[in-house]
Amino acid sequence: MAGKVRVTVDHGKCVGTTICVLTVPKVFALDERGQAIVIDPDGDTIDRLRYAEEQCPQSAIKIGISDGE
Amino acid sequence: MTIIHDDLMTPEVINDPHTYYRALREAEPIHYNEKWGGWVLTNYDDVVQVLRDQYRFSSDRMGFLARELSEEQKGGYAPIFEVLSRWFVFADPPFHTRLRLLLNPLFTPKIVGTFRPMVQEIVTGLLDTMEPRGRMEVVRDFAYQVPMSVILALIGMPDLDREKIKHWSEQIGVFFFIRADEPRRREIACEGVTSMVDYIRPLVEQRKNDLNDDIISVLIRAQQEGGLDDMDVISTIILLIFGGHETTMNLITNGTLALMRHPGAWEKLHDDPSIVEKAVEELLRYDGSVKTTVRWAKEDVELKGTTFKKGERLLIALSAANRDPAQFSNPDSLDLTRDPNAHVAFAHGIHTCIGGPLARMEAQESLLAMTKRLTCPVLETDDLHYVPSVIHRALEKMPVTFKKRS
Numbered sequence: 108m109a110g111k112v113r114v115t116v117d118h119g120k121c122v123g124t125t126i127c128v129l130t131v132p133k134v135f136a137l138d139e140r141g142q143a144i145v146i147d148p149d150g151d152t153i154d155r156l157r158y159a160e161e162q163c164p165q166s167a168i169k170i171g172i173s174d175g176e
Numbered sequence: 177m178t179i180i181h182d183d184l185m186t187p188e189v190i191n192d193p194h195t196y197y198r199a200l201r202e203a204e205p206i207h208y209n210e211k212w213g214g215w216v217l218t219n220y221d222d223v224v225q226v227l228r229d230q231y232r233f234s235s236d237r238m239g240f241l242a243r244e245l246s247e248e249q250k251g252g253y254a255p256i257f258e259v260l261s262r263w264f265v266f267a268d269p270p271f272h273t274r275l276r277l278l279l280n281p282l283f284t285p286k287i288v289g290t291f292r293p294m295v296q297e298i299v300t301g302l303l304d305t306m307e308p309r310g311r312m313e314v315v316r317d318f319a320y321q322v323p324m325s326v327i328l329a330l331i332g333m334p335d336l337d338r339e340k341i342k343h344w345s346e347q348i349g350v351f352f353f354i355r356a357d358e359p360r361r362r363e364i365a366c367e368g369v370t371s372m373v374d375y376i377r378p379l380v381e382q383r384k385n386d387l388n389d390d391i392i393s394v395l396i397r398a399q400q401e402g403g404l405d406d407m408d409v410i411s412t413i414i415l416l417i418f419g420g421h422e423t424t425m426n427l428i429t430n431g432t433l434a435l436m437r438h439p440g441a442w443e444k445l446h447d448d449p450s451i452v453e454k455a456v457e458e459l460l461r462y463d464g465s466v467k468t469t470v471r472w473a474k475e476d477v478e479l480k481g482t483t484f485k486k487g488e489r490l491l492i493a494l495s496a497a498n499r500d501p502a503q504f505s506n507p508d509s510l511d512l513t514r515d516p517n518a519h520v521a522f523a524h525g526i527h528t529c530i531g532g533p534l535a536r537m538e539a540q541e542s543l544l545a546m547t548k549r550l551t552c553p554v555l556e557t558d559d560l561h562y563v564p565s566v567i568h569r570a571l572e573k574m575p576v577t578f579k580k581r582s
Contacts, residue, residue: 119516122524123228126280129273141228141525164532166285 110172114148114156120167127168130159143167180204182211184566191562193467193569194508197496206482212566214470214489215482218496220503220520222479226471226492227524230269233471233490235527237266240472240489252362255369256351262411265419265527272526275412278398279530282330282391288533291326295538298325299545307549307580311556314574318546319428320421323538327420331413332390333379340375344368345418352567369414376410391416416531424535426465426570428542431456432553433560433574434463435543438510442552445512445543452540455512459539460498461519462510467495467569469523494520495569553578 114134116127123141127134133150135143148156153170160168180200183189189196200207201218209216217223226233234240238261242250250257260266264275281287302321306312324342328335347368350361358364380392387393395409435441445455469492473484484490498519499507522529529535546553553576563570 119518122518122520122522122528123526124528125526126277129277141225161284161286162280164280164284164528164530 110174112148112153112156113169113171113173114145115169115171116143116145117167117169118142120165122165122167124164126162126164127159130162131155134159180207182209184209184212185564190564191560193495194463194499197493198499198508200493201496201500206480209491212491214491215484216491216493218493218500220497220500223492223494223497223520224524225479226490227469227520227527230526232474232477234268234474235266235272235471236268237470240487243487253366255366255373256362258407259369259373259411259414260351262408263415264412265415269526274403275408276526276530278394279391279412279416282394283530283532283534285533288537291330291534292537292541294329295322295326295541296545298322299541303545303549310579311575311577314432314553314576315425315429315571316573318542319432320425322428322542323421323424323535326534326538327417330391330420331416332383332388332392333376333413333417337375341372341417342421344372344375345422348372348414348418349422349568352565372414372417373410376413377406380406380409380413419529420531420534422568422570423465423529424531424538426568427460427535427539429571429574430463430465430569431459431539431543432546433571434459434510435547436553436555436576441510441512442547446547449544449548451513452544453536454515454517456536456539456543457517457519458510458512458514459543460521460536461504461514461517462498463569464495464498464519464521465569466521466523466567467565468493468567469527470567491566492523494523549581550578551581 121142123137125137127143128137131151133147134145134156136146138144156170160170180203197218200216205217205219206222207216217226238257242257245253264272299322302318306317312318324338325335328338345368347364350358351365380396383392384396387396392413395404395412398404399409435445445451471490471492473486473488473490475486477484498521501507503518522532556575556577560574561572563572
């Protein structure tokens with residue numbers, strides 16, 4: 108069985124480019140400070156998530172697969 | 177209370193903007209500048225808030241300029257309007273979004289990492305030439321050469337015409353630099369834009385029959401999918417040439433100067449190259465190449481008791497925010513290992529510099545190679561001149577001497 112997807116945004120790095128929100132809108136949204144937050148880590152395919160991770164100019168997004176513990 | 181004058185072009189403010197902006201931030205962090213004709217924001221929090229609010233603040237520079245000009249005046253600016261109104265740096269969504277998402281994949285940290293060997297080779301070649309001479313004019317001999325070589329290669333343009341391209345780019349820059357000392361700035365900028373368009377148009381036509389993986393080809397493919405016209409493609413190429421070298425050139429120059437002026441900093445980077453990423457972030461914060469950026473209120477907006485009226489413009493002082501003691505401890509000190517360092521040198525929000533990862537890498541490789549191969553350079557003259565601009569932090573020239581490390 109596939110592991111659980113973990114998505115994190117480093118708010119020390121996130122500058123609110125919104126590229127992740129535009130790329131996978133079911134996964135990311137903006138908080139009231141204009142930084143990205145995760146609304147549903149399972150909102151898109153792992154390939155789309157990896158693409159969003161790569162597209163962040165600040166490398167603020169990390170995608171991990173944890174063993175279903 | 178200190179009386180703050182409104183002249184952003186005095187020699188004192190141009191040479192040392194940090195002292196001026198510190199005084200302004202301390203006295204009145206949201207200040208109406210009568211002379212410039214808009215609000216000046218110097219607090220980190222205010223700057224970040226406005227930059228991240230694309231809903232209430234516009235970047236449509238040419239649209240707002242058009243409203244200030246008569247039809248006759250606009251006619252005189254025609255070539256500039258035709259090109260610059262298509263620059264996504266000066267556009268709001270949805271036009272901005274289309275181009276940003278199209279080009280973003282070409283500048284991600286991962287992709288930029290694959291260009292690192294090319295940059296190392298360029299830097300090595302330049303230093304091989306400079307090293308035996310024992311002197312160089314940093315801006316022209318080094319800092320300009322690195323990003324210009326890289327961006328022309330990425331766009332897919334012939335390197336042999338770089339001096340012409342540089343000249344036209346400088347002419348366009350006269351428009352942005354807001355050069356008070358150049359009465360013919362409109363004519364010069366029009367000439368630069370027109371020459372650049374005439375040069376790029378046949379290159380694009382040619383590439384349509386011979387697509388590869390360069391930026392021209394990416395734009396042409398997007399055009400074929402619909403929604404972009406020929407002038408969108410040409411204008412975007414001009415934007416990338418302009419944005420791709422000017423600001424990075426100034427980052428490398430300003431960074432070199434900051435390392436030279438702080439005893440021990442040059443040797444610190446030489447002794448421990450592993451700090452280079454943090455060091456470049458700090459140099460971006462300490463004396464980055466873009467002092468300010470401009471936004472326009474799309475509606476009446478209230479911020480901390482001040483109301484910006486619809487249509488009013490705001491000068492977002494990035495370099496002031498980067499020295500705000502509420503965000504950075506000892507903000508006027510250079511700390512090459514500062515962490516955290518959430519500076520705004522590349523702006524924040526949807527207009528965060530698309531070339532940020534590339535500029536970072538080019539500056540890292542440039543400074544690493546210089547500190548590795550050369551002793552700390554010494555200025556040939558203390559009489560340094562900055563380009564008289566509200567926006568750019570750009571040295572005209574920086575002649576130095578150095579020795580090859582033994």
